[in-house]
Amino acid sequence: MLSRRGFLKAGGLTLFGVGLMGGIPAFIAEAAVENKIVGPYKRKKIMVCIFQRGAMDGLMAVTPFTDKYLQQARPSLFMSAAKKAGQPSLIDLDGMYGLHPSMQSFERLFRENRLAIVHGIGSPNTTRSHFDAQDYMESGTPFDKGTASGWLNRAVGLLGHDALTPFAAVSMTSAMPRSFYGDNPSIAISNLQDFAIQMRGNQAGANAAAKSFEDLYDQTSNGILKQTGRESFEAVKMLQKSDVKNYRPANNVVYPNSALGNSLKQIAQLIKMDVGLEVAFAESNGWDTHFNQGTFNGIFSRNVNDLSNSIVAFWNDLEAYQDDVMVMSMTEFGRTVHQNGTGGTDHGRASCNFILGNGVDGGKVHGKVQPLAVENLEDGRDLAVTTDFRSVFSEVADKHLKIMNDKKLFPGWKGEKIGVMNA
Template identity: 50%
Template sequence: MCEEKGNKHWSRRSFIKTSGLSLFTTTLGGVPSFVAQAAASILEPASFQRKKVLVCIFQRGAMDGISAVQPIDNAFLKKHRPNLVFSATGNASKKLLDLNGAFGLHPELAPLAPYYKNGTLAILHGVGSPVANRSHFDAQDFMESGTPGIKGTQSGWLNRAMGAMGHEATPFKAVSFTPTSPRSFYGENAHIVVQDLSDLSFSAEELQELQKLKELYQKESMAELANAGIYNIEAAEMMASLDILNQPINPNSAYPMSPLGSGLKQTAKLIKANAGLEIAFVESNGWDTHSRQNVDYGGFTLRARDLAQSISAFWEDLGTLQDDVVVMTMTEFGRTVMENGSFGTDHGRASCSFILGNGINGGKIYGSFPELAFENLEDNRDLPVTTDFRSYFATVASKHLNIKDKSSLFPGWDGELLELFR
């Protein structure tokens, strides 16, 4: 959002008077087919059924999967990661949380451990792109477009998923809680990009003015602009009709004061309000841990703490609605197996992902993790990619969103799905 917090009233008035779209950072690649139908849902919010919701968390910067889910008492790591390795015994705040006798969870990820233990959280190790690329920009682009190695893809895999669902929806079908539209959302299917839902909140008087503006948009000769304006206004109307901002928060849910915590808290509000949310996208930044990775205030320590606390707060906040929701994490690549001279790690290949949901066949670590020896590493330095990220993404889309046509999401790919769901 481009407005300043202290200037919200001015921005709203400016929007009404100038017909500007800056208040709503909505990205449309085409004309939404469901604008007219959405109006009926706004007037009768109970008229549509609750949908399954996919919550995607992109860990930008490349998370060190070896630190997140670490082999226990591994001699190779003790030798080549002396400042990053943890033990499964010793100081409680510095020891791995034993998952299965072979792997342990980083201590800052402790809030996720109960979900692994109760079988709702699964871990996928060795996941990444089949195309080797250690550029953050390129690797993120390939992962979000769903076409590794192909730079010319115009749409993102989540936008294609929006279209493949094949049913009418509300303006809140797909929402990204980010400053700008993520590459995953690029494409012809309409979605909303907003950092704070309060920016879509208007008084009754302002909503009347917006209704007049909608009538003007309906006369607009530029169809894309007209539909974008109508789409945004209908989102504002729905915000008011469902009282989304005032949805209660579970008192046991302590969301961190971070962009990730805020995005997940607002995602929970949309789910609880039955606003028609089906895909939510949030980001966790700062995983590029080249130095001082595991010190008390190092990059990995802070990011892991925020990730685990945010996911746990969100999951507890959902309460009985957990059955409708799956949370999946992704990151562009992993880190080197050996630490560098700055007590950090450099760009690598495979990492790990977390997937949480009551339908997940959890309490397991999926994927392949080789015996750590130089001859088993890619280029003698990196964990090899043993699971194509498209297998992971396609499994979630198929089992949770009921999108069976893999080729519609990942052109030219016909790989196998994973056994992540019950």
Template identity: 30%
Template sequence: MRIDRRRFLGALAATACVGACPGLTFAAGPGPDARRLVVLLLRGGLDGLHAVPAYADPAWQRLRGKFELELPAATRLDGLFALHPALAFSRELYGRGQLLPVLGVAPPYQGRSHFDAQDCLENGGRKPGEHRDGWLNRCAGALAGSEALAIASVTPLIFRGPQPVANWWPGLPREVSPALMQRLAPLYARDPVLAGAYETAMAAAEEGMDPMDVRAGRQSRLPMLMAHAGRVMAEPQGPRLAFVEDTGWDSHGNQANQLQRKLAELDAALKAFHDAAGARWADTAVVVVTEFGRTAAINGTRGTDHGTGSHAFLAGGAVQGGRIAGQWPGLAPADLNEGRDLRAGTDLRALFKGVLASHLGLSEAVLAEQVFPGSAGLAPMEDLLRARPA
């Protein structure tokens, strides 16, 4: 009999990773230190105009009407904007005041290269390659070495640097040789913590069960990852900072169908985190960002090409939501960047600085000199989060 590698590693990770892996013994204090921050990066370039349609703007109707996107009254946020119908739980959060769309954002880099835009977003500088470490790692240092968790296949640039960061990723869907399992068994048996986890993983794999799929309701990977983040961060000694990444947001063709699926996954991921975090949700801010937006007009393959401005989302019990933030530049030809893209009126660093200042209590001096060096002239966005407890 062959054992599915993902099932085995998933079971092992679910059972033992938090308690046994190096770097995953977390310590968080009471009071304000209980606040948690998650950065969720949607790699590929989310089309913000599709996620938050400006349904009442005549220019949006002219540019996007060919997508035939149905927007029932229940999806509307105000007299101009709506949420994509796939974002049903997000719309519920908006009604609770726990979701805040932030319009017209982008990193300082205004080109259309995925790699350069992601590098700029993650290094926290004014251009790609400006820093070799990441702003979230520098943030951990500014918080006196606050514990951090990267849920990614490798430690991403945003978390690289001198501060220790735990890394977790589910196993790949490949089979594991029974002979290898037999050789590994004595090694795990010598460890008092991992021995039990290994036996549990073996039993689950042999029975054809996948604990990761069970816990996530056999959803896509992103909800599973966010559920794991929620469980770990909900622990009294869980990490204060986390990063999660998702791919597949590059929508050059057949965008309506692609984003129907991807936005539904994002919505399920926010709900999975919300449910797993439990009471910790009240102390949490989830920042959902992407490296750039898309063209305002539809291309010949019913998709959109690389653009500049997009939208971000803040979600969580600590968010001052139920409204729309950011600057709406409009979609008239004269309002578009280079006549083709949504114009970005807000530097993503200002959004990040606003979250770190109001949510985690970092001073403007620390933000400008340590976390985002050279950004003294860039003011943090205000009124994003609820007041910190005294």
């Protein structure tokens, strides 16, 4: 008898092609309706990861504003926490670090100890290539380019379930992110309204996937459906019947009208539908600020405003689910300490990230940032990486999803956690 996990890994829940704009194939819907399965999936812990592609300037997002060297290195980009009439100022978090004023919506969550910041975080690999750095961070193996799987796909495989729903791991992107590559089931959904789904399991191909669905449907009489596809068809039925287009967020929440805001809004919908979501992924783009970065206004300000407002809207929308949800951001590297000649910053090393949840050791800026004198900079130009990203990612996954297998989650890594999660 084919096991549920065996069926899923064999590509039974692979829907290839963005051309499924009209919804799911009829035979899948018919099978779901025919088998009247009642009740949502059991509430699960959910981790939501947001990749800030392009390399966020962590020194501008969360500024060590007392550092005289930073002020000298950024004569037109440095911002102060001192209050001045008619001019925005950094939000003083602890007398040392200031949050960018366009991230004001984060302040309440930080004061409530639900938001933690890790500074000086990055990869031990010193590449300044966007493509390579993103690949290493998403694979979770910063010195092995040949790793076939992504760390989030491995996390899905370590969840310990014999049966995974087709919505256990969902990326709100048009293409499957590197983080989800691998043998465990995961899907990329560009838009719930279109239900255009791609899934990458064993990469069997569209014909094999369709045949697997048809074979499953044809064999419902001998019990295969009930034993290997029950969760799958129930989830499909729930999604198909939901009024996705007219979704109304809780608490009169209004999401930013942006790609990230829309992605998080749809993740919130999936969480509330109880379709078995456990790992979600979204993207925020446009962080490569070589030119005219701006300070209180400009490209960077708009980006951090969208990031923080989208996350806070998501959090407020999920009021009844907040104990179950953890949100974590990541970016491939940071920016140079010194501004360049075009009012921007170039590819650097360390940055910072944000972790939101009721289980986080919040209200703190974790990690180490030494005075930004030249002798303390990596290669004499960059904020040094003092926290390996795996130290943080593994701790969040371990504590929140109860994975507890760092050897498989991050092969070859033998580092230590930094205490960003509550005991």
